[in-house]
Amino acid sequence: MPESMDAIILKDVVKSFRKRTIRGEYTTFKSELLRWLRGQRQARDATLITALRGINLTIPKGKTVGIIGRNGSGKSTLLKLITGIYTPTSGDLQINGRISALLDLGAGFHPDFSGRENILINGIILGMTRAEVRARMDEIIAFSELGEFIDEPVRTYSSGMYMRLAFAVATHVDPDILIIDEILAVGDEHFSKKSLAKMMDFKRQGKTIVLVTHDLSTVERWCDLAAWIDGGYVRRVGKPSEVTAEYREAISLAEAQSVAFTPPALTEGGGALPQVPADVLSSEGPVRIRGVQLTDAQGEALEVVSPEQALEFRADFSVEGACDDVDFEVRLQAADGRTLYETSTRREAVVLTRMPTHGILRFLVERLGALGGDYSLVVSARSGKGDSSARCAFRVVSASEDEGVFRPPHRWLVEAGPEAQQGLPFAPGATPRVEVG
Template sequence: MTESTDAIILKDVVKSFRKRTIRGEYTTFKSELLRWLRGKRQARDASLITALRGINLTIPKGKTVGVIGRNGSGKSTLLKLITGIYTPTSGSLEINGRISALLDLGAGFHPDFSGRENILINGIILGMTRAEVRARMADIIAFSELGEFIDEPVRTYSSGMYMRLAFAVATHVDPDILIIDEILAVGDEHFSKKSLAKMMDFKHQGKTIVLVTHDLGTVERWCDVAAWIDGGYIRRVGKPSEIAAEYREAISLAEAQSAAFTPPALSEGGGALPQVPTVALPTEGPVRVHGVSLLDAHGAPVDVVSPEQGLEVRAAFAVDGACEDVDFEVRLQSADGRTLYETSTRREAVALARMPSQGVLRFVVERLGVLGGDFVVTVTARAGKGISSARCAFRVVSTSEDEGVFRPPHRWLVEASAGAEVGVAFAPGASPRVEVG
């Protein structure tokens, strides 16, 4: 039996909830007892609220997927199904790997137990042994930066402290799949950057990440694929920039038409969107990228470079069978996932008529030009409906005091106006940096 290459598989998943069965009025135990003895029980409303209306979604291992949609569209319900908090009303759900989740703030913490005790309890719940949790206890506490508060009851924690502890536990239990529901929004700037760096490390390790957020910028910068849920249906799945643009356009159109933003899953009739039969994230196609490496101008492997240095990106690939629609994409990102530059053979009209069964793609940069920091370069091959990618991290060390991201080639000029004289003085032995015209 072969191991599945998919982390999460949902087939025709429906999730319904019963509407409230007790009338909205205040009662006492005495009045309810008398009502029961007299045989006057409350009439039950058997109608249902359907939050998810037949979800078909396949998430391959190692992908970072951003889930977007309006409030009430079914995003959080989907995550709670994946994590096992809810069970489907109908349909099937398959999970391959250990899951760790960050859902409701402080969910799973006992308020009267200390942070240290809650780490132990949550670690065991997530499938670790006591010995494994204790072995990682110091790392979890250090990452959370709670200091002396780690031995205080968690009911005394602020929302930010809750989030720090929850994130530290969730990311240190070595999960295969990490589920996040907007929880990082409560973190301060320092911990937010630290969390993003940790999740980038997860991406590099090939972990699967599912993120629900209203921050479309985060989805565009950080996710491999975006899924748009509306009215309990999967409306679109695809490239994050394209899905985010369509979502923004739909929201703008609704606002222009003064449409009411009633949660679609709760609206009468359950929304007007047709059900999408099957939606799957792009799978590996006939062109597979095996690895990415960086070389200097002399062909030597490097992982630390300077802004003025040239660089060559090499991606080894293999091709199964004949394919004529291959497109190689190169993307440069900062450590927080922000895309700094992206291009492709299709955009630059590079002809790839005949592909060898095995080969190397070479992307040569004459001058890197970025200032100091940590970066990631990703090479993606697209062929047919398939996609394959690999990435490589590197560091740029700069002695320049310039600020920003890029340092473009430039020179300084000082020119005299008509009838004026210009004098430029330099320190003895210094090289002039200003040209006088």
């Protein structure tokens, strides 16, 4: 049986909780015991709370997916289903790969055990052997930067120390899938940058990352896909910039109408935004991007390049069915996920005719001009029937000491002003200059 190309598959997943409310009246132990002996059980009002109302969502391997939505929409419940904390009330849930999760701050830590002891316990819980955890212990401790506090009880830790230890453990157990629920918001600027660099390394390794966050700019810069959940439904899945734009518009409209933001999972009406079943989910279209490779002008594969080198990005694709409206898009990203450049065949009026069933899209760059650093190029095939994309990570090594992202072609000119020309050994009427290439 071929290995699934998807890391997480949810089909018609429903999760409900039963809320019981005891009738408010004063009782004593004696009266309760007598009532129990007489078989007079106290009446309870049972209310069924449906947090997820039929989730259909597929997360491909190697993709970073951002989950957005209002508080109470079902995002955290979805993550707890994926991580196995909850089981679905109905529906099918399939996970392909080892999962590591950063959910509640310090979840899984025993407050009276030291940081070192909690690393061992959590590593074993996450599927590693005792020997594997011990082999990575020093690396985890070094990443957490806890120093001598690693042997102190974690109940003495600050929230930032909790987060650093939890992140270090979760990212050093070699997971296939990493689940994050807003925890990266905790911590100082130094560790935030360090965490982001670790996440970018995960992306380069082809790991799957699922991130729940309210920071829409992070989703736009960093994620390959975005999923908007509202009222327990997946309202939209697609390109992050498009999904976040629609989400912002809906929130603005609700605020303009002064609609109360009741948690939609607890109400039948779903609060401010209407309940929309996930029957319009984005899926892979007829053109599938199978992989992207960076080569030199002669077709030799590259991972490290220089700023002045001629490059070629080759995207291997296949076509299944009609694809009259296909648009190929390329996006150059920095290590932190920022888009540095983006274009497409549609924007540049490139005519695509007679698409082969299997082909190679070649994107030729005469001079990249980027300064030293880590980058990635994302190639996407978009159509009305769905999207498909893949990325290629690479490093630019430059001898230049310039700072920034790119180095445009330039020259330096140093000219003397009219007042400074008197008495200088230049021909009459000439403008003295010093030119540096």
